[in-house]
Amino acid sequence: MFLTNLIACMMLTAVAPLTDVQRAKLATAHDGGDHREPAFEALLDNVRQWTPGVGDAPIRLHPDLDAMVAEPEAYRGQLYEIVGRLQQQTRIDQSNEGVVEWFIRDEQGRPILMYVAGVQPDHAFRDGERVQIVARFYKRVDAIARDGKVHQYPAFVGVFSTRVIAGDQLWLGLWVVAIPVVVMFVLFGLLLIYVRRGRPALGARRSIVRPVVEALAEVDDPAALPDDPAEALAELRRRAEATER
Numbered sequence: 001m002f003l004t005n006l007i008a009c010m011m012l013t014a015v016a017p018l019t020d021v022q023r024a025k026l027a028t029a030h031d032g033g034d035h036r037e038p039a040f041e042a043l044l045d046n047v048r049q050w051t052p053g054v055g056d057a058p059i060r061l062h063p064d065l066d067a068m069v070a071e072p073e074a075y076r077g078q079l080y081e082i083v084g085r086l087q088q089q090t091r092i093d094q095s096n097e098g099v100v101e102w103f104i105r106d107e108q109g110r111p112i113l114m115y116v117a118g119v120q121p122d123h124a125f126r127d128g129e130r131v132q133i134v135a136r137f138y139k140r141v142d143a144i145a146r147d148g149k150v151h152q153y154p155a156f157v158g159v160f161s162t163r164v165i166a167g168d169q170l171w172l173g174l175w176v177v178a179i180p181v182v183v184m185f186v187l188f189g190l191l192l193i194y195v196r197r198g199r200p201a202l203g204a205r206r207s208i209v210r211p212v213v214e215a216l217a218e219v220d221d222p223a224a225l226p227d228d229p230a231e232a233l234a235e236l237r238r239r240a241e242a243t244e245r
Contacts, residue, residue, distance in 0.1 A: 015057035015134065016049035018042075018077055031072050032142040035092070035101075035115060035155075043077075043136055043157040044099065047117050050134075050159055059134055065110050068154040072140045082112060082156060083132045086125060104131070113141050113155040133158045 018026065022042040029039035063080045088103035092115075102114040114135060125131065135158025145151045226232050 014051045015059075015079060016046060017057065018046055018136075022046050023077065026077050029072075029076060029139040031140040032152075034141070035138075040115070040138065040157070043138055044115075044117055047136065047157055047159040063137070063154070065106075065112065065154045068137060069140050069152050072137070072154075075137045076139065078137050079134065080137060080156065081132065081134055082114065082158070083107065083130070084112060085130050086127055088127065089125070091119075102131075111151070111153055113143075113153045115155065115157045117157070117159045135159075 022045060025038040025042035027039070028037070030037055057079055059079045059081050061081050063082070064075075068075045082104065084104040084106040086102055087105055090101040092099050092101050098119060100116045100119040102116055104112045104114050106112060114133060115138070116133065119125075133156075135156035138155040138157050141153045141155045142150055143153060226235060
């Protein structure tokens with residue numbers, strides 16, 4: 001969860017403050033109604049002034065959605081970071097700087113309406129993906145859900161959405177990097193074991209050859225023999241030939 005939140009917060013946004021005119025229009029928002037009103041246009045004007053980058057606007061990470069639905073006027077215009085799973089998309093403006101209505105469920109499964117500005121018609125977001133977006137709280141929207149009943153939803157207006165890497169995908173990416181490293185260390189360990197085992201084998205061969213050579217030397221010649229087995233055998237051969245003469 002920590003890694004997921006860390007990646008989700010990597011997108012930075014420089015947020016333009018609400019102007020006096022935008023605040024005045026936002027105050028006229030009609031809770032329960034749809035988005036066709038001056039308050040919605042005021043928030044769109046504001047979010048379209050945002051730019052990617054580092055800003056100093058206070059962004060709240062844990063919205064109290066129930067309180068927003070119960071008392072929307074107390075939260076109107078406040079900035080929040082929303083993270084959830086995209087369930088449904090509806091384009092409500094066909095222009096190049098169009099607006100898409102997203103139905104999102106957050107980490108607790110709570111429903112959220114999100115109006116996202118500046119989404120291109122060929123955008124790559126798909127239903128079921130986890131997304132993160134900075135947005136201003138707009139109002140409470142009453143709408144008929146798929147079950148045929150009227151439900152109340154907290155509605156936001158935002159821009160600059162991005163995907164959130166799920167935990168299993170994140171670990172999969174880490175494994176892709178880690179596996180070659182692990183294989184390299186295993187091969188290095190096997191090579192080290194092979195080298196260490198090879199040295200005792202050579203030493204054992206010398207320990208076997210040397211006593212035999214020394215025993216033969218004691219019979220023929222008390223002089224010391226070379227330490228190297230090959231040289232010792234050559235010396236024994238020389239001595240044998242000298243004896244035959």
